[in-house]
Amino acid sequence: MNHKFVVGLCLIVVLAFSISISAHHGTNISYDHSRTLVLKGIVTEFRYSNPHCQIYFDVKDEKGDIQHWAGELTSPYNLAQAGWSRRRSEKELQPGTELTISVWPSKASTTAGVVTKITNSKGEQILSGRAE
Amino acid sequence: MRTRFMTVLIFAMMAILSSSAALAQTGQVARRVKPKSNLPFDPHDLSGVWSRTGGDRGMGSRPGVNVPPMTPAGQKLFDASRPGYGPRAVPPATGNDIVGECNPQGVPRLLFFPRPVEFIHLPNRLIQVFQWHRALREIWTDGRKVPTDPDTLRWYGYSAGKWEGDEFVVDSFGFDDRTWLDQYGYPHSDQMKLQERYHRIDHDTMEMTVIVNDPKIYAKPWVSEKKTWSLLSPEEYSLDGWNALAEEICAPIDEVDNFDKRVRDPAGGVVHK
Numbered sequence: 001m002n003h004k005f006v007v008g009l010c011l012i013v014v015l016a017f018s019i020s021i022s023a024h025h026g027t028n029i030s031y032d033h034s035r036t037l038v039l040k041g042i043v044t045e046f047r048y049s050n051p052h053c054q055i056y057f058d059v060k061d062e063k064g065d066i067q068h069w070a071g072e073l074t075s076p077y078n079l080a081q082a083g084w085s086r087r088r089s090e091k092e093l094q095p096g097t098e099l100t101i102s103v104w105p106s107k108a109s110t111t112a113g114v115v116t117k118i119t120n121s122k123g124e125q126i127l128s129g130r131a132e
Numbered sequence: 133m134r135t136r137f138m139t140v141l142i143f144a145m146m147a148i149l150s151s152s153a154a155l156a157q158t159g160q161v162a163r164r165v166k167p168k169s170n171l172p173f174d175p176h177d178l179s180g181v182w183s184r185t186g187g188d189r190g191m192g193s194r195p196g197v198n199v200p201p202m203t204p205a206g207q208k209l210f211d212a213s214r215p216g217y218g219p220r221a222v223p224p225a226t227g228n229d230i231v232g233e234c235n236p237q238g239v240p241r242l243l244f245f246p247r248p249v250e251f252i253h254l255p256n257r258l259i260q261v262f263q264w265h266r267a268l269r270e271i272w273t274d275g276r277k278v279p280t281d282p283d284t285l286r287w288y289g290y291s292a293g294k295w296e297g298d299e300f301v302v303d304s305f306g307f308d309d310r311t312w313l314d315q316y317g318y319p320h321s322d323q324m325k326l327q328e329r330y331h332r333i334d335h336d337t338m339e340m341t342v343i344v345n346d347p348k349i350y351a352k353p354w355v356s357e358k359k360t361w362s363l364l365s366p367e368e369y370s371l372d373g374w375n376a377l378a379e380e381i382c383a384p385i386d387e388v389d390n391f392d393k394r395v396r397d398p399a400g401g402v403v404h405k
Contacts (some may be wrong), residue, residue: 054390107223
């Protein structure tokens with residue numbers, strides 16, 4: 001096994017896990033943790049509000065129709081402690097911004113999910129919240 | 133050498149992930165990474181900003197552990213509760229946890245949430261300021277007894293505290309019975325007598341045990357798991373260089389009008405038109 005590959009793999013796993021457990025506040029039961037959807041979306045609204053930040057974004061489905069998605073994020077306090085202040089977060093999530101957003105989708109098959117990862121157009125992971 | 137290094141690394145990652153998974157499930161915050169100090173301390177001084185860092189968010193070490201037998205009335209209330217956490221969890225959109233609409237958490241539930249709480253000693257009372265929900269609680273130390281038949285019930289009850297040796301003992305009564313003991317939906321009545329016992333065991337650490345005496349609901353007193361609290365430094369709890377508790381108010385204009393209607397409820401299959 002290649003040394004760099006193992007180190008890189010471990011880092012990816014830890015990073016992915018650190019954001020995935022940022023879901024909280026008793027809503028976890030609403031989401032299917034066994035299924036991750038990776039969505040290409042355009043931000044329509046971002047709310048940096050307590051106790052749940054929210055991101056709303058549009059996704060084009062296979063037929064070309066627009067789906068309106070709602071994503072649950074961790075609290076502003078957790079984001080801020082991880083370095084994601086309101087200004088920094090809002091700057092990255094301005095309406096119209098294209099992002100790749102991974103979610104654990106609603107078990108009810110609605111277009112809502114708890115966000116596990118957000119990547120911007122430069123490939124940078126943003127808004128990584130701390131576990132609560 | 134390289135093989136051994138990679139083996140150790142893989143096992144280390146597995147250990148980190150398994151502990152993180154456990155933390156995620158129990159809601160435990162693993163914030164304190166600094167070593168304990170050996171600074172002197174006064175066991176009768178609880179001043180400072182603390183956070184419950186050890187133990188679960190419920191009465192027991194996990195939901196369902198050490199629960200006393202319930203009375204028929206207690207069992208009926210328990211069966212009617214639909215929490216968002218634990219083995220009986222339902223999507224909050226279809227649950228009945230009043231906290232989801234920003235209603236007060238009450239105690240002991242708020243004491244179990246892993247967020248900073250400032251303890252302020254005044255000559256006649258101890259003030260607890262909770263960052264979570266920005267709740268404030270007064271524990272009177274002027275010798276008064278808690279009322280036995282208060283006219284008005286309170287979300288946080290009526291509290292009086294005194295020292296018994298090195299334990300600060302808080303007795304409370306007069307609670308609004310719409311709150312739950314913890315996030316797992318365990319009920320209490322308006323006749324609940326609540327006792328908290330705080331014991332500062334070193335400069336950085338305090339232990340707390342909660343005792344619920346509520347014969348209308350439980351056939352015998354319920355003694356909680358011993359919870360550990362850690363003293364936090366301003367660097368651990370402050371934001372943006374402002375040396376103070378943050379403001380984590382659950383405002384209905386944000387939570388009910390936006391998050392609940394637009395995220396929580398659709399996620400639970402309840403879509404508002």
